[in-house]
Amino acid sequence: xxxxxxxxxxxxxxxxxxxxxxxxxxxxxxxxxxxxxxxxxxxxxxxxxxxxxxxxxxxxxxxxxxxxxxxxxxxxxxxxxxxxxxxxxxxxxxxxxxxxxxxxxxxxxxxxxxxxxxxxxxxxxxxxxxxxxxxxxxxxxxxxxxxxxxxxxxxxxxxxxxxxxxxxxxxxxxxxxxxxxxxxxxxxxxxxxxxxxxxxxxxxxxxxxxxxxxxxxxxxxxxxxxxxxxxxxxxxxxxxxxxxxxxxxxxxxxxxxxxxxxxxxxxxxxxxxxxxxxxxxxxxxxxxxxxxxxxxxxxxxxxxxxxxxxxxxxxxxxxxxxxxxxxxxxxxxxxxxxxxxxxxxxxxxxxxxxxxxxxxxxxxxxxxxxxxxxxxxxxxxxxxxxxxxxxxxxxxxxxxxxxxxxxxxxxxxxxxxxxxxxxxxxxxxxxxxxxxxxxxxxxxxxxxxxxxxxxxxxxxxxxxxxxxxxxxxxxxxxxxxxxxxxxxxxxxxxxxxxxxxxxxxxxxxxxxxxxxxxxxxxxxxxxxxxxxxxxxxxxxxxxxxxxxxxxxxxxxxxxxxxxxxx
RNA sequence: CGGGGCGUAGCGCAGCCUGGAUAGCGCACCUGCCUUGGGAGCAGGGGGCCGGAGGUUCAAAUCCUCUCGCCCCGACCA
Numbered sequence: 308x309x310x311x312x313x314x315x316x317x318x319x320x321x322x323x324x325x326x327x328x329x330x331x332x333x334x335x336x337x338x339x340x341x342x343x344x345x346x347x348x349x350x351x352x353x354x355x356x357x358x359x360x361x362x363x364x365x366x367x368x369x370x371x372x373x374x375x376x377x378x379x380x381x382x383x384x385x386x387x388x389x390x391x392x393x394x395x396x397x398x399x400x401x402x403x404x405x406x407x408x409x410x411x412x413x414x415x416x417x418x419x420x421x422x423x424x425x426x427x428x429x430x431x432x433x434x435x436x437x438x439x440x441x442x443x444x445x446x447x448x449x450x451x452x453x454x455x456x457x458x459x460x461x462x463x464x465x466x467x468x469x470x471x472x473x474x475x476x477x478x479x480x481x482x483x484x485x486x487x488x489x490x491x492x493x494x495x496x497x498x499x500x501x502x503x504x505x506x507x508x509x510x511x512x513x514x515x516x517x518x519x520x521x522x523x524x525x526x527x528x529x530x531x532x533x534x535x536x537x538x539x540x541x542x543x544x545x546x547x548x549x550x551x552x553x554x555x556x557x558x559x560x561x562x563x564x565x566x567x568x569x570x571x572x573x574x575x576x577x578x579x580x581x582x583x584x585x586x587x588x589x590x591x592x593x594x595x596x597x598x599x600x601x602x603x604x605x606x607x608x609x610x611x612x613x614x615x616x617x618x619x620x621x622x623x624x625x626x627x628x629x630x631x632x633x634x635x636x637x638x639x640x641x642x643x644x645x646x647x648x649x650x651x652x653x654x655x656x657x658x659x660x661x662x663x664x665x666x667x668x669x670x671x672x673x674x675x676x677x678x679x680x681x682x683x684x685x686x687x688x689x690x691x692x693x694x695x696x697x698x699x700x701x702x703x704x705x706x707x708x709x710x711x712x713x714x715x716x717x718x719x720x721x722x723x724x725x726x727x728x729x730x731x732x733x734x735x736x737x738x739x740x741x742x743x744x745x746x747x748x749x750x751x752x753x754x755x756x757x758x759x760x761x762x763x764x765x766x767x768x769x770x771x772x773x774x775x776x777x778x779x780x781x782x783x784x785x786x787x788x789x790x791x792x793x794x795x796x797x798x799x800x801x802x803x804x805x806x807x808x809x810x811x812x813x814x815x816x817x818x819x820x821x822x823x824x825x826x827x828x829x830x831x832x833x834x835x836x837x838x839x840x841x842x843x844x845x846x847x848x849x850x851x852x853x854x855x856x857x858x859x860x861x862x863x864x865x866x867x868x869x870x871x872x873x
Numbered sequence: 874c875g876g877g878g879c880g881u882a883g884c885g886c887a888g889c890c891u892g893g894a895u896a897g898c899g900c901a902c903c904u905g906c907c908u909u910g911g912g913a914g915c916a917g918g919g920g921g922c923c924g925g926a927g928g929u930u931c932a933a934a935u936c937c938u939c940u941c942g943c944c945c946c947g948a949c950c951a
Contacts, residue, residue, distance in 0.1 A: 318885095324879095
C-alpha cells in the first residue's frame with residue numbers, strides 16, 4: 308500500500324481529550340477518530356490491526372472445533388424477557404420499538420440468541436458438543452465510556468458459546484477455550500494473566516478472566532509470584548499481615564475534629580493498622596455496622612454476599628441510628644448487627660468513642676465489643692497469599708477476555724433441551740467466552756510503546772515493513788524503493804511505502820509513531836553504494852543491508868518473540 | 874447518577890477575572906521559490922454562528938440564567 312493512497316492523518320500534538328497512552332497514540336497515529344462519547348471510527352490502519360487480531364482469533368477458535376456464525380444485532384425483546392434480563396438490566400441496554408410498536412433491543416451480548424438457536428437445532432446428545440462463535444458488534448449504553456477504545460458503547464467482540472450434555476463435557480469445552488485463549492493472546496504479543504474471576508450472580512459456576520497488565524486498566528488482580536495464585540481483587544482472598552500488638556489502657560482520647568483514620572492516626576501518632584474503622588451500612592434488612600482494620604478497605608462484594616445489597620449510610624442516618632456523629636463511631640454497645648473482619652479478632656485497637664471529638668484506646672474484641680466474624684477486607688499489596696502465605700502484589704490490568712461456565716442459566720428458561728441416551732429430556736449445559744479485539748490492540752500499545760510512538764508486536768502490526776524513500780525527487784531513490792516494494796510484496800509481506808513528497812524528518816517521525824516493526828530507509832547516499840538501511844522499530848537498531856539481500860533478510864525473520872502468559 | 878474540569882479556525886491554545894475598535898498565536902492547509910537522513914526556510918493567501926438559547930448593558934467571546942456536548946474521579950458494568 309502506498310502512503311499517498313491511504314488515510315493516515317497523524318497528529319503532531321496530543322489531543323486534549325486523550326489521557327491513556329493507547330488512546331493518545333491511536334489518535335496521533337491516525338488509527339481512530341471519535342464520533343461521540345464511546346463511539347469510535349476505526350480508520351484504515353486500525354482496521355488492519357483488528358483484522359490481524361481477528362485472523363488469529365479465527366485460527367485458534369477453528370482449531371478447537373468452533374464454528375463461525377453471525378447473529379443479528381437487533382433483537383426482539385421477547386427472548387430477553389424469557390431469561391429475565393430484559394427486566395434485570397437497566398439503562399445499559401439500548402431499547403427501541405419497530406414500526407409496529409414491537410419492543411426490540413440492541414445486542415449487549417448474545418447468550419439469548421445463541422441459546423434460542425440451540426433450542427431449535429440441538430435435539431439429541433448426538434448433536435453435541437457444539438461451539439459457535441462470531442466476531443460481532445455489541446452495544447451497551449455505558450454509564451461512563453473511557454480511555455479511548457478501551458470502554459466504548461459500541462464495540463466488537465469475539466463471543467463463543469459451548470453446548471454440552473453435562474458438566475464433565477462442559478469442563479472439556481472450557482479447557483479447550485483456555486487452550487485457545489492462551490494461544491491467541493500469546494500470538495498477539497501480549498503479556499497477560501489468567502485469573503479467577505467473580506462469576507457474578509452465577510452462583511457456584513466458575514469463571515476466569517484474561518488480564519493484560521497496564522496502568523490504563525480498570526481492574527485489579529492479586530498475584531502471588533510464589534505459588535501462582537491469581538484472582539481479580541473483586542474476589543481475591545488474602546491474609547492480612549498482623550500488626551505489631553500494642554498494649555494500651557482502655558481510655559478515651561480527645562481528638563477534636565479528627566474524623567478520618569488518616570487524621571486520627573496522625574494526631575495520635577499511631578499507625579492506621581492500630582485502628583478499627585467502623586462503617587454504618589444500610590442493607591435491605593436494616594442497618595449493619597461493618598468493622599475493618601484502619602489500613603484496609605471494605606470489600607463490597609464480600610460484604611454483599613453476607614448482608615445482601617447495601618449502601619453506605621448518610622451522615623444524618625448515622626446520627627439517627629447510632630446517636631453518634633459520623634467520624635466517631637466505635638463498635639461498642641450498639642444494637643445493630645455488627646460484622647467484622649477476622650483480622651480484628653485479636654490485638655488491641657483504637658476506635659471512635661461513640662461521642663463527638665473522642666476516640667477510645669485499648670479496645671479489645673470480645674471484651675469491649677462482639678461481632679460476627681467474616682473475611683471483609685479487600686486484598687491489598689503485601690497481604691499474604693491465601694494458598695502459600697507469600698506476599699501478594701496488586702496489578703492494574705485491562706480485561707481482554709473472559710470465560711464462564713453458564714450451566715443451564717439460559718438453556719432452562721429458553722427450553723434448550725436435548726434427549727439423552729435414555730431418552731430423558733435434559734437442559735443443555737452451556738459456557739460463554741468473550742474476547743475484545745480492540746482491547747487487545749489497546750493493551751498491546753499500552754505494553755509496547757516509547758516516547759516516539761507505538762511499537763506493534765509483529766503479528767498484529769498493520770504492516771510488516773514500511774519503506775521510507777527519503778527523497779522522492781531523486782529518481783534512483785524512488786526507483787529502488789518501488790522495486791523493493793514490489794519484491795517484498797510479492798513475498799507475501801504487507802508493505803507500506805511512504806511515497807509522500809515529504810522531508811526525511813517528517814517520514815521518520817510518522818514511521819516511529821505508526822509503529823510498524825521494520826523500516827527500510829532508502830537514502831541517496833546509501834543507494835549509490837548499493838545498500839539500504841533497515842531499522843528495527845522496537846530497539847532502534849539499524850543495519851545496512853545490500854539491496855539484493857533484502858528479501859533474504861526478511862525471509863529469515865518471522866514474527867518476533869512475545870511475552871505470553873505470566 | 875454524584876463531584877471536578879473544559880467548549881474560541883482542522884488540531885493545540887491565549888483572550889474572559891477587570892465588557893469597548895477588524896478576536897489573536899503556533900501547527901496544519903493553499904500558491905510560489907527554495908530545500909531533501911529526524912516534524913526546514915522565505916514570501917503571499919484562505920479559513921471563526923467564540924457550543925446553543927435566553928437575559929443584563931449604549932455595547933457581550935468576556936457578566937447572569939438555562940441548555941447541549943466532551944474529558945477526568947467516583948458509583949455502575951450481561
